[in-house]
Amino acid sequence: MGGVPLWIDLLASLAASLNRMVAAYAVSAIVALTLGSTMAKNRTVESILLPILDVLQSIPILGFFPAALVLFVTYFPERIGVELASIFLIVTSLVWNMIFGVYSSVKSLDPQFDDMAKVYRFGHAARFFYIYTPASRNSLVSNSLVSWAGGWFFLTSAEVISLGSAEYKLKGLGSFILDSFNSGNLLGFYLGVATLLSTILATYVLIWNPATSIVLGRALPSVTRVYETVHSTVALIWGSLGELLVAFERRASKYRVLSGPVKWLAVLALVFALAQVFAGARFLLGEKLPLEVVSIFAELPLSLSRVALVVVFSFAISMVVAYFSYRSRLFSTAMTVVGELLASIPAIIWWPLLLGIALGSVLGQYIVSFIVFLQGSFWYLYFNILVYGLGSIRRDFEELATVYRLRGWTFFRHIFIPSLLPSVATGALSAWGGAWNASVVAEYVQVGDRTIDLGGVGALLNRFALSGNTIGLTVSALVLSIVIVVINKTLWSRIFGYIEGKYGGE
Known part of the structure; x- marks a missing residue:
């Protein structure tokens, strides 16, 4: 590690990664509040941005590499540009469901609030800070649980940006763990993994669990003192910013300055x-598009079958865990904490952790690949069902089941599953997108001097990135996104329509 003591290098890497995560989350929250509320209240913006966001959220993180390099490394000094590019890439892994969460919250807001805003002559800033932001609080907190895990999941990919001969490696916990493993420093590797897990668990216990407990009324293991300090600080800054912008807007409107x-x-x-x-x-x-782009249609069926299998498996396991969590509060608490911890482990770290299995046989490679796929997909269903879905089971249904002694499979089929279906549909759609994003690390990986290529769209995107084929990478990512959007608009829209029509009012 260049003569620097291991523990100092480890702490410096941790601080760098944590700073990137906090910066990316702050940017994502502001973008989500701004875009989400604007789309909900402006039909023109909604008609333009909704299809664009639908495509963007379907692009794997590798598809954003060219944009990150062009937007930041080209126009900023290299060190600053690469840091900004890394934060941008982390944002692309956690912002989308936050935007849609704010959008749905403001969209469903009682029209009386807008009438009140007109009566009191609220401007855009006043409505944003005093109406739309408070209305979005619950959805922002609930989506942040999964988004925070998603940011950590792709952290390593955002700290090592490689496109052909250009490679930019930032100091961070993800790159520290990979470098330690590749150099044979097993002590550093395991210390890095332990530090990562401890940090992730600490952020949930100190920040996200208290927020969930207070805002959503869901009891989770937490320590509130740190959260209260962070909350009061953020509230003070946000409130001061709101007052400043509202005052400026009012003064500017008198002179029609704005x-x-x-x-x-x-x-x-x-x-x-x-x-x-x-x-x-x-x-x-x-330019003449490379012939390799055509191969994305040959690779699609392979990845599609894997993604479908992962989503079905995730649904089955999540429902079983949810049922036992419903029966036992202690089990529910334990499973939530375990989920928060495992969900945040960066995808690519699973390969060196399970390298013995992966190198043992071809079957072992597929097993590890399936685990990585699950990491990118499973937790969307898991948290939607376990944290939000269980709270949607109506009390009168539970009393009815008690009176008629509905237990076991009868209760599970006729009350438990129908009550959770709205949360299942939402989680399954996110899990579907998450599995596609995870394909870039599940189907292709380089560990040390070994390359594991299992084919599929994710492997294809990696090959384009490593060869520096920017056109192939960009066009393939765009084609993949369009295919995903088409499936969303056909298959998933029908599923949502069915569930809403049959169970929406129950």
Whole structure:
């Protein structure tokens, strides 16, 4: 480790990764509140952004590598640009469900609040800070549980950005663990993994579990003192910012200062975005697309079968765990903590942890790959069912089951499963997207001098990235996203429609 004591290097790496995670979450929360509330209240913005976000959330993290390098490394000093690129990549792994959570909360807001805002002449800033943000609090907290885990899951990929001959490696806990393993430093490797798990568990016990317990009324193991300090600090900063912007908006509106500049800024932003799209299209169309892009359609069925298997398996296991959690509060608490811990382990770390199994046989490689797939998919269903779904079982149904002595399979089939179906559908859709994102680390990995390539779309994207084939990587990621969106709009929309029609009012 270059003469630096191991424990100092480890702590420095931990601090760097934690800072990136906090920065990425802060950016994601602001983006989610801004975009989510704007989409919910402006039909024009909604019609434009919803399909765009639908595509963006389906792009695996490798698909954002070219954008990260172009947007940040090109226009900033390298050290700052790479750091910003890393934070940007982490944001892409946790922001989407936060945006849709805020969007659904503000969209379902009672129209009386808007009527009240008109009566008291609330401007955009006042509505944002005093109405939309408080209304989004519950959904933001609930989605943050999974988003925080998603950020850690792709942390290593965001700290080692590699595209062809260009490789940018940042100091961080993920890169520390991989470097330790690749250099044969097993002590550093296991200390890094232990530090990672301890840090993840601490962030949940100190921050996210108290927030969930207070906001959602869900009792989870927690220590509230740190959360109270963080909450009061964030509330003070956010409140001060709100008062400042609201006061500025009121003063500016008297002199009509804002209307002109804001409109021109919006127009300029739109023109800039269209120019970038046009330039990118000219670049792509002006070059001969590599023949390898066609192979994505050959790889799709393989990855599709794996993703479908993972989602079905995740559903089955989650329902079993949820049933026993429903019967035992102690079991529920233990399973929630275990889930929070395991869900956050970066995907690529599973390969060195289980390398003995992976190198033992081809079957072992598929077993480890399946575990990595589960890491990216399972927890969306797990948390939606275990944390939110169990709370949706109506008390009168429980009393009815007690009166008529409905137990075992009868209770499970006729009351338990129907009560959880809305949460199951939401979790399954997220698990579906998570499995596709996990394919980039489940189907292809380089550990030391060994390369494991199991085929599929994820492996294809990795091969494009390693060869520096930016066009192939970009176009393949876009094609994959379009396929996922088409399936979402056909299969998943029908599933949601069925559940809403049959169980929505029960």
